[in-house]
Amino acid sequence: MATSVKLSSGADMPLVGLGTWKSKAGEVENAVKAAIDCGYRHIDCASCYGNEKEVGAGLNAAKDVDRKDIFITSKLWNTMHAPEDVKPACKKSMEDLGVDYLDLYLIHWPYGFQNTGTGNNFPKNPDGTIIYSDVSFIETWSAMEKLVDEGLCKHIGLSNFNSKQIAEVFEKGRIKPAVLQVECHPYFNQSRLINFCKEKGIVVTAFSPLGSPDRPWAKSDDPIIIEDPLLKTIGDKHNKTPAQVALRFNVQRGVIVIPKSVTPARIAQNKELFDFELSEEDMKAIEGLQRNDTGRVCIPAVEVDGKRVPRDGGHKYYPFNEEY
Template identity: 40%
Template sequence: MKRSLTLNSGAEMPIIGLGTYKEIEPLWPLDEGEEAYSDVDYLETWEGMEEGVSMGLAKSIGVSNFNEEQLERLLENCKIKPAVNQIEVNPNMNQKKLIQFCKERDVMVTGYCPLGRKEYAGSPGFPDPTILDPKVIEIGKKYNKTAAQVILNYLVSLGISVIPKSVNKERIIENFDIFDFELSEEDVAYLDSCNKNQRRHNPGEVKNAVREAIDVGYRYFECAWINENEAEVGKAISEKIHEGAITRDDVFVSTKLWNNFHARSLVSEMLRCTLKTMGLAYVDLFLIHWPMGFKHNCKTLPLKQGKDAYSDVDYLETWKGMEDCVILGLTKSIGLANFNIEQVRRVVKHAKYKPVVNQIEVHPHFNQKALIQSCRDEHIAVVGYCPFGINEKSGVPNFPEPSILDDRIDRIAYKHGKTAAQIVLKYLITCLGVCVVPKAVSQFRIREYYDISDFELDASDIKTLDTCNRNERICLMSAFADHKYYPFDLSEIPSRSIETPSSTTVDLPSSSRLQTPSLRVNVSSRAPTNFTSRMTFGSNTRMEISSASRMDSSSTSRTSAPSTSSVINQRTTRMDTSASSRTRTESTTQSPSSSIM
């Protein structure tokens, strides 16, 4: 295999390069928060590029992200031909047509994002990256290579140069070690078949995923107002009810209150709007998304407004609004998300109805054992999001490496004939005792995440997984670290530029083979909420976490909830559905690829 390509300028360009990344302030210009566009024709820009060659400042010049029409127009008007067109190329988007177009015009192609975007794995609106495809992983094992090496070898065989991003020494070595094997025709054909010519999936993906999940047997679906997924989830549920596949009592629906609506008077108003959007009379669980509030009239993610956008509303007032929703029959149970233990205890101390859940980030690199135990002591169940620790800053200096890429987990997976994701889920469920929310929209991923009932982790596996903990938090929301109700220890924030909160993620369930979290929520006069999270493995072994948030019968300061009951006890896994890469905030003030959990 050749290791370099000859450009039309005569320069030799290595076939594989190193992409690097530094977190910086957005470079695009803003005018009062709005993007400020220029009318300058790129042909004029190209004349400036040609001047750079004439002055000896550059040996070759090229373009990036140009389509066929733009490139043809440039070629018709240039003095110096572009040597390169750098475009997105990966198995999901192999761009063979554009690559051939460039080759015919003696323009070399450099492919960025060759391994896809792992941070969008499972997100509606985005195809799953082939680096996580079980079939590609199997192909790698055949050659004693990783999935990444298989993909890079495949892309190089298309006649392009690739620039995988990495700052990790082992990954840099791995990405370069691709020249000592050749893929078979069968393997190439499979990788060709991965092409979807999509950077994103089509709208409606959330609805279709929910419909399919209901058919498989899932009955627990989680939404969030900030994720803009409530309408599609509600529509899918309504359609299935209309078709007679389910009744409303069959499904367990959860959603979250966003930070702009923390005032007590706004809480029930917001939930009423959500119910109207979803076409439902009530939800089964309603969570406060974050303890810190923003002013009602500010942006949903006020990154540029600073403290001026912060609300002084105490989350205890917000909790009273949540309790109002129970009394009004808008929700059957209420809970928290991203609260630290002091905040949880403060809510419990003053609550009429105790929170049944605290939803927090949990993965092997951040196992949160202390907080999980503290929540149990308060009879509050824990739901863990981001179980694989995947985020868009994988490989960026000073940012945690996703735990799913940990070599120790890979070795355990190889030992059991499972994927790293399956090992992680098994560990979190059986060893940490949390309800988990893996992301998936593809049938591949759904089945993979469900298929964890036919093996057990041994003592050495568990010990190794325990040692993976680094106390590395991914979802910091550090842009708001100066808020008085910011929940995390400031010492957890690494010495890096302020992290932009992420846009959106999706968490979906897995296949019908494994019974995953059955949620039983009982609301009675004696116990405002009794939350049971149950994971059933196969037909024999059952792990049950029971967090009964019963009030002391002697307590006179708290009244009972209305006598209602919602019981969910069937083959379900939690389905957290989030619209892709969309939030109600201005996109110009946040990183294009970020995650709010």
């Protein structure tokens, strides 16, 4: 059973990686070491997570694994979209991670924030709103392409882009995006976007593949994927946990998963996806869990009159106003 997928370049990208979003700096070094020790060869990072130095320490501790055997992804943050900021941002991530190239570098979001020169990831106006940049993601992409030319990145791609934005990059870019990373799980299965990407030869990575139950804004009555009765029933049939079923659902569709954990036992468990296969009936049943109205949970938002509303919904490059 395949444990990796082929990128358009012909390179292999492991189907399971360790996610590091929300992993505290004091914990993520050990999580990376534990992941590599139990066979992970794919680590997903981002400068905005604020923990790349600790991830790098974990990578450095893996003395018995060659750099070429570990697939490392990082992401360009919103304040660094201006073409002149792209290379310095990439080199900073490389320095923090302790590597001399990235396997994959993604534009984290299609819209930018103003670079105030202070290192502030979320620059704000006096009223508390974000100070946005109107730099086109096409300009940013052109600067990303130069990173490949210079050997700093083997592949470049996108994160949180919609189908129209991907099509624009595909049409206007010199180098085609290798990967799209988006929220994707049984409650928000992204089937239309995945099919669109397959037609373009773009591999999809699912972030929050378990629905990010530890997200800070979760409400007590929000549905929790890993407690879903259907996933439990299917898991019992295969002697697997609901989490493993949810992850296998994506992997079986050729979608990469990057579950986050800092617990060694859970990290190991999240990788044990290749000794069972979901039936066609199982897959269709899981597809039926799609929740169109509440499925997407990872939306940057602010509180307005007691309700969470999209923080960046007014930006011309905000991606989630399109169907997919």
